[in-house]
Amino acid sequence: MIKKVSLKDIAKKAGVSAALVSYVLNDQKTDRINKETAAKIKEIALKLNYRGNFIAKSLKTRKTFILGLIVADISNPFFSSLARIIEDEAEKNGYTVIIGSSDENTERSKKLIDVLLDHQVEGFIIAPTEGSETQIIQLQKTKIPFVLVDRIFPRLKTSFVIIDNHQAAYEATNHIINTGRRRIGLVTFKTRLHNLTERKKGFIDALSSNTIGLNKKWIKEISIHDPEPQVKKAIDELLTLPSPVNAILFTNNILSTTGLIYINSLTVKVPADISIVSFDQSAASDLFYAPITHIKQPLQDLGQIATSALLDMISSDKTVTITLKAELVIRKSTE
Amino acid sequence: MIKKVSLKDIAKKAGVSAALVSYVLNDQKTDRINKETAAKIKEIALKLNYRGNFIAKSLKTRKTFILGLIVADISNPFFSSLARIIEDEAEKNGYTVIIGSSDENTERSKKLIDVLLDHQVEGFIIAPTEGSETQIIQLQKTKIPFVLVDRIFPRLKTSFVIIDNHQAAYEATNHIINTGRRRIGLVTFKTRLHNLTERKKGFIDALSSNTIGLNKKWIKEISIHDPEPQVKKAIDELLTLPSPVNAILFTNNILSTTGLIYINSLTVKVPADISIVSFDQSAASDLFYAPITHIKQPLQDLGQIATSALLDMISSDKTVTITLKAELVIRKSTE
DNA sequence: CTGAAAGCGCTTACAG
């Protein structure tokens, strides 16, 4: 690092103590400091282009003004948009965010938590990966505040901000059924992640509410790694059942994007032969020849509320649990 | 912050000095430290779940192991993918990345540089926004190493890693011409950003190499804010010229995604009526009924080289300027 | 083989 100008340098130049400079530059005790001295100090600081050393300050005050954000995959637009919202909200409050992407990998997630802990973040916002439950339990022991977003571990008592995934999937499925389709495929990830298991449950419950017997072959669970070939296979299978499905619900944007690209190359027509609903909007869902009916998550709220909840937790001790509603946006693909 | 266990705590428990603990935990002077003492110290550290305080360490060593990354828009897949690559590469070298998104806003960019400077980052990777040239000049004065990516200021002598934008646009335009089209529209941003002006030049130079007189109405410059309506208008105009264009080159993924969604809603057919080439791949370019011929930037190389160049600059003083080649991926849209 | 001491750049009670 480069030698920079310090409090002492300013103090020397102004002929006062470092303490005084510190008070002036932090606008403290303004009432009992000589106005002229203060003005002189500020002027010198400006001229010397003084920038305080956060590191030193942090060491003393135990405040780093850094938040840690761990998302499951930063190259997924859902998470990169969320990251941007969180960054903005944090910045408004004088905080900086260190973003890490766990890439749905438990070890990376652990590594990231450790690195962020090392950097003395004041709190975490985490979209946890599958299998990271014990890491979260460990994190609780450190007493450092954190809030989970998008995904939670239902057995753990933590702060969180999520959407009502069951309700969203239920409503989406209901909508499909109301348009007269009763053979509905579900393309989802094979995971125990709470958000996706809830979506699956919502789907199943909607079928049963409408007295539709569930055909197990309608449910396609894709492994999270290299999903593309599996999605294609799943769609092929759904469309070649003895009674082929006439609707498909995708449980997230990765699956729907992959799926739509494939369906686009087939001869089946949307919505004539098959109607489609997806969680999350995407370029693909907008671009598809029949714009896709989708579940729109309140991303802005998700990010803002998670951030302000975390900030609250940092200053006062509490637990915040918030469940938001998603909105079903009906378009051509389910006409 | 929570009171955590410190070197001193371990030292007390082990009946040695903090200095010794420091040596042991950093694996220094291993040859002249009693093996058993060392083992005992390590054991205690483990039992107490000791995590060193980076802040304190940084203050002393002047190494924070933090890199600052400023991208123009983190919600753009180009930049979020780049961010992820840079993060990975940094992590391999024990560095953490603080990512900031300037959102193409000069003031935000300035704010971000200041915040990251405050946090004592050891170096920067920056995709600068238009108008941030003076900020970069200021940054140079701090002597903190940085490398520009994707975009540069040609008048400034800085380290950078970019692609040969002129060449890429030239090749793409040439390819269009070689398929027999000679009325080509260019949809680009209205900006003095070097990467885009180079793409425009490459386009123009390719026309002239092929003895095609440039019609000024072929060039559509879109303002960076709220581009959607302007892109639609631009396409409408290109298609209703007295001699309508029969090809369009989009100079980035935002423009092409917006453009493709619109073209998809029109009656013109790709590539029969109009052929299309775009910079950058996207879900839209894959999903379009005629997959889009595009210029594929070497993102992985861009990110990795920028990171390792920066790391080199941190340890030794030098300037690195690298220009990579992009690849033209030919698909249906220009058949 | 090990420890005492100084110092990184700040903040903050305390004294005057």
Added chain:
DNA sequence: CTGAAAGCGCTTACAG
């Protein structure tokens, strides 16, 4: 109104 001093949690030359 202002300064001396202690201390945050480390590292590292130096001494023994």
